[in-house]
Amino acid sequence: MRTEDLIDRLALDPPPRFGFGTVFLAATLLSILVAGVVFLAVIGVRPDIGLAAESARFLFKFVATIPLALGALGVALRLSRPGMAAGGWRLVLGAVPVLLATAVALELHQVPASLWQSRLVGANAGFCLGLIPLMAFGPLVLLITVMRRGAPERPALAGGFAGLAAGGIAATFYALHCPDDSPLFLAAWYSAAVLLMGVAGCLAGRRFLRW
Amino acid sequence: MxxxxxxxxxxxxxxxxxxxxxxxxxxxxxxxxxxxxxxxxxxxxxxxxxxxxxxxxxxxxxxxxxxxxxxxxxxxxxxxxxxxxxxxxxxxxxxxxxxxxNVPIEDVMDTLAAEEQSGGLTQLDIDSHLATLKRRQQDIVRSISIDGDSIRETASRFKMTEGAVRVALHRALKSLAQLCRIQST
Structure with a gap:
């Protein structure tokens, strides 16, 4: 086919109805909805939520998970567009491990060493490792589906951040249920579950985000 | 730039x-x-x-x-x-x-002559390759690449937009190319 003919034909196609940013935002909101529905259907809010809401340890969980979700979403969006670097969202995401390390240090300082192990192991580590990925699955599928409309230069990397974002959304909901509030537990088990989603996202990206 | x-x-x-x-x-x-x-x-x-x-x-x-x-x-x-x-x-x-x-010539010298003889695709090859595609892709490739119809004719016959036909053709040819590459290695 001659290149001019190709151009003539391409020009006849109507433009996409929504911009990529709009579609990505819609997928994000839908992801939160889907994770929320699974959360309410499967586990729900912990019974002592009123009391917990006054504890700094409980509140800190969201100080870690919400920036994680936001930062990873922002980076995934930027990496889905050719010619764009990760930008400022990287810093939001990068703040999460720093916050977490600080909280762990404070916890180790405040709590006697004899309690470290029980805080770390918590009440339901297995639950955490199972439920976060369960709630993150829908969001990851949604985000990867939408990112196929983008054009990530590094598909596996972009997919990985989508995975972290899905994990972050799920972890935020899970934190409302989980009775373990220690930063030690957070750093060990929440991180493991979220990183697992990051790896899943990488694999999904490599498979589905090539163009 | x-x-x-x-x-x-x-x-x-x-x-x-x-x-x-x-x-x-x-x-x-x-x-x-x-x-x-x-x-x-x-x-x-x-x-x-x-x-x-x-x-x-x-x-x-x-x-x-x-x-x-x-x-x-x-x-x-x-x-x-x-x-x-x-x-x-x-x-x-x-x-x-x-x-x-990126294949050294020594590796393929012995097979070069043989390959030349079986250069073209037989009807059987075409059919078996096409059979690996989705139904709609088969129709489109047949229509455009084998029967020589234009994208416009094909689009109106299958009631698709021309863009959709072009994309389907592009994908179909890509997977066919991949198939040929796999078979020739």
Whole structure:
């Protein structure tokens, strides 16, 4: 086919109805909805939520998970567009491990060493490792589906951040249920579950985000 | 990468195109094509690929720009966006080529003569290759590549948009090419 003919034909196609940013935002909101529905259907809010809401340890969980979700979403969006670097969202995401390390240090300082192990192991580590990925699955599928409309230069990397974002959304909901509030537990088990989603996202990206 | 005034003009045309102005879109594609061609050609030359490959790459880049045009953030410069797409497609094309050509001649000398004799595809080959595609893709490839109908005729016959036919054809040919590559190695 001659290149001019190709151009003539391409020009006849109507433009996409929504911009990529709009579609990505819609997928994000839908992801939160889907994770929320699974959360309410499967586990729900912990019974002592009123009391917990006054504890700094409980509140800190969201100080870690919400920036994680936001930062990873922002980076995934930027990496889905050719010619764009990760930008400022990287810093939001990068703040999460720093916050977490600080909280762990404070916890180790405040709590006697004899309690470290029980805080770390918590009440339901297995639950955490199972439920976060369960709630993150829908969001990851949604985000990867939408990112196929983008054009990530590094598909596996972009997919990985989508995975972290899905994990972050799920972890935020899970934190409302989980009775373990220690930063030690957070750093060990929440991180493991979220990183697992990051790896899943990488694999999904490599498979589905090539163009 | 390109002259700033030029990029601004492209961005303006693309903005109009995304708002639905097909004339502006055509203008945009016509304007960028010579630049894409220059980039593809110089890349092919430095890497020792034949010039004939250039036009294939240009068309692939145009198709990618077309399919991914929603991913351009219209508040940003368009140059880096186009540049990234060109880079991606050139790497793609050269990787494909690399797989075909980076074979020492000694390895294939014995089989060269044999291969030449069985050069063309028989009807049986065509049928068995086509059978690996989805039903609709088979119809489209048959219609365009074998019966020689135009995209427009094919589109109206299958009640699809021309864009959809083009995309389906592109994907089908890509998977056929992949199949041939697997079988020939």
């Amino acid at each position: 390109w002259d700033q005034g030029l990029e601004q003009e492209w961005a303006e045309l693309m903005r109009m195109a995304l708002a639905g102005d097909s004339g502006a879109y055509r203008q945009f594609l016509l304007c960028v094509t010579p630049h894409l061609r220059a980039m593809a050609r110089s890349r092919c030359r430095t890497l020792g690929a034949p010039d004939s490959e250039t036009e294939d790459i240009v068309q692939e880049v145009l198709l990618a720009i077309h399919l991914k045009r929603g991913s351009w953030d219209s508040s940003r410069p368009i140059g880096p966006w186009i540049g990234a797409i060109v880079r991606n497609k050139i790497i793609d094309a050269l990787r494909r080529r690399g797989r075909r050509t």
